[in-house]
Amino acid sequence: MDATLIVYALNLSAIYALMAIGISLLWSSIGMMNMAHGATFAVAGYGALVIGDAVLPGIESALRGSDLLPFIRLAVLLSAGVGTGAVFGGIIYLLAFLPIHDKANFAVRGLIVTLAINLATVQLLLWWFGPRQKALPAIFGMGRLEVFGIPVRYDQAVTITATVILLGVVLAWLRTSRKGLEIRAMMQNPEGAALSGISARRTALPIMAVTGAMAGAAAVLLSQTVFVSPGAGAMPLIKGMIIALLGGLGSVPGAAAAAVLIGFLEAITGVIPFLGQRMVLLVQFGFIILVLILRPRGIGGLLDETRK
Amino acid sequence: MTAILQISDLSAGYGPLRVLHEINLSVARGERLAIVGLNGHGKTTLFRAITHLVGWQQGSILFDGTQIGGTRSLGEGRRTPGIVRLGVAMTPQGDAIFPGLTVRQHLDCGAWSRRAWKERARRREMIFDLFPPLRKLENTTVGTLSGGERRMVSVGRALMTEARLYLIDEPSLGLAPIISQRVVAALREIDVRDGAMIVAEQNVSLLDGQVDRMIGMHAGRLRGDVGHVELG
Numbered sequence A: 001m002d003a004t005l006i007v008y009a010l011n012l013s014a015i016y017a018l019m020a021i022g023i024s025l026l027w028s029s030i031g032m033m034n035m036a037h038g039a040t041f042a043v044a045g046y047g048a049l050v051i052g053d054a055v056l057p058g059i060e061s062a063l064r065g066s067d068l069l070p071f072i073r074l075a076v077l078l079s080a081g082v083g084t085g086a087v088f089g090g091i092i093y094l095l096a097f098l099p100i101h102d103k104a105n106f107a108v109r110g111l112i113v114t115l116a117i118n119l120a121t122v123q124l125l126l127w128w129f130g131p132r133q134k135a136l137p138a139i140f141g142m143g144r145l146e147v148f149g150i151p152v153r154y155d156q157a158v159t160i161t162a163t164v165i166l167l168g169v170v171l172a173w174l175r176t177s178r179k180g181l182e183i184r185a186m187m188q189n190p191e192g193a194a195l196s197g198i199s200a201r202r203t204a205l206p207i208m209a210v211t212g213a214m215a216g217a218a219a220v221l222l223s224q225t226v227f228v229s230p231g232a233g234a235m236p237l238i239k240g241m242i243i244a245l246l247g248g249l250g251s252v253p254g255a256a257a258a259a260v261l262i263g264f265l266e267a268i269t270g271v272i273p274f275l276g277q278r279m280v281l282l283v284q285f286g287f288i289i290l291v292l293i294l295r296p297r298g299i300g301g302l303l304d305e306t307r308k
Numbered sequence B: 001m002t003a004i005l006q007i008s009d010l011s012a013g014y015g016p017l018r019v020l021h022e023i024n025l026s027v028a029r030g031e032r033l034a035i036v037g038l039n040g041h042g043k044t045t046l047f048r049a050i051t052h053l054v055g056w057q058q059g060s061i062l063f064d065g066t067q068i069g070g071t072r073s074l075g076e077g078r079r080t081p082g083i084v085r086l087g088v089a090m091t092p093q094g095d096a097i098f099p100g101l102t103v104r105q106h107l108d109c110g111a112w113s114r115r116a117w118k119e120r121a122r123r124r125e126m127i128f129d130l131f132p133p134l135r136k137l138e139n140t141t142v143g144t145l146s147g148g149e150r151r152m153v154s155v156g157r158a159l160m161t162e163a164r165l166y167l168i169d170e171p172s173l174g175l176a177p178i179i180s181q182r183v184v185a186a187l188r189e190i191d192v193r194d195g196a197m198i199v200a201e202q203n204v205s206l207l208d209g210q211v212d213r214m215i216g217m218h219a220g221r222l223r224g225d226v227g228h229v230e231l232g
Helices: A002-028 A037-062 A068-095 A104-129 A154-176 A180-186 A190-195 A198-224 A230-246 A252-271 A277-293 B043-050 B079-089 B104-108 B116-117 B120-130 B134-135 B145-159 B175-188
Strands: A142-147 A152-153 B003-014 B015-030 B032-036 B056-063 B088-091 B165-169 B196-201 B212-220 B221-225
Touching: A002 A037, A002 A152, A002 A154, A002 A180, A002 A198, A002 A230, A002 A252, A037 A068, A037 A104, A037 A198, A037 A230, A068 A104, A068 A154, A068 A198, A104 A230, A142 A154, A152 A154, A154 A180, A154 A198, A154 A252, A180 A190, A180 A198, A180 B104, A180 B145, A190 A198, A190 B079, A198 A230, A230 A252, A230 A277, B003 B043, B003 B196, B015 B043, B015 B196, B015 B221, B043 B056, B043 B088, B043 B165, B043 B196, B056 B079, B079 B088, B088 B145, B104 B120, B104 B145, B116 B120, B116 B175, B120 B134, B120 B145, B134 B145, B145 B165, B145 B175
Parallel strands: B032 B196, B032 B212, B088 B165, B165 B196
Antiparallel strands: A142 A152, B003 B015, B003 B056, B212 B221
8 A cells, every 4th residue: 555545545534533533422412313413514515615705805805925835724724624614503593403302302303404404505505606616715825835745735734733723622622621521421321421411401512613613724735626505515424423333322432443544544445456446335334334334333342441 | 397398189191001199298497208119019100290291291390399299191201301400309219310421410400400511520429428339430431330439329310400409219129238228328418407308118117217207109109107116
């Protein structure tokens, strides 16, 4: 396996990890299978597009020729995508969590409501922006840089670094802050959390916003290679969801490991001559089905020390 | 003495099953009350009705002048955090705890009030003084502790924020006699001058002399105010 292939695989893994960890966190903390995660992805892409179009031309003409320009572009687009994703997460919270979270069968109702939100949002985007795919402004262009003698495309380097930093921040927040403690308590025992005065309603909003922001970051980072379009969220949603399942729903280390596994599987399948790119989905889904038959709880159970 | 908890005509259950039948109970301020009875006769359901964790309930529960009862058929647990924040601390039956958190994080979860959170380091020390075995386990994952240690953590969590009503469910369940005695002795240390404590227990002799009043519970009804009992 050559080095560029490894970089390509890590790039895919980074995007998948952002989506899958968000889905996994939502399921384990508030018990909601968020089918609108794909819509969050698409909306954040358009949010970055609109805000970028509004802000960037002014900045570019002011700083013409500056070396800092790509970094400013990155900061503007990434924060626009993350911000839009977080706001859309808040909207999902208002529509799909708050009214029904204490009703019977919340898991199924939540699934249906978020699926409806997903479909409605994609149609709204189609109506407002039209079906044409659009490209985000290129951040660094198509250049390459050498890392330990391996040629890495700029956008790949940015995606991998930004994902590692972002996931590091989210995990540190979960591990050290008071809100993070409350979220982890709720993941492990909702009733015990309620008896500790931890309200599901107050804990769900930050977790929805954070997972939305992660989907937004994934949208901006991926749209350096893929166009922004209303239906762009479908594939990241499906892949994020099956990777979260493969990792053992609710296990963050499991989801991260599964994302890396699937990223490499996709990269390797693409270069095997008799399989190629068109067989990627078939191989991926076959692999996940096989793992779930052999280990129905996914690979997360291997990593977590104590689970019920 | 005014009543801190006044329960009238409380019925509760799960789905078609009615567990509590028109319970009437009054708990005075500063009282330590024990509810004794066999398994499956509604002691836990009474506690879960007070904290809104049963399937349905009807009847009045006046807690220090605030109505926390009422008819309710859905929304299990929706009001629980609010009731806890009024000053009701409950240690659930068994070890309904967070298996993946450390003892220290677990105790911090109990410090829900702003003041308790600020003073959490000092309060943890207080809990460690009450349960010395926990001190050296501070950074151990709770899921790996023994039953007695978990029970201490569970009681300790309830003590991190001062409450006006302590509901302690089966402190001796599944514990060796010597450890249950230590847990009960620790319960005796809790200051209830401004509030009250209700202990549900099967083992009557364990509570002998540790409570002010005992009430029997049978088939979802309170039976007989036993008062202070001395057992041979």
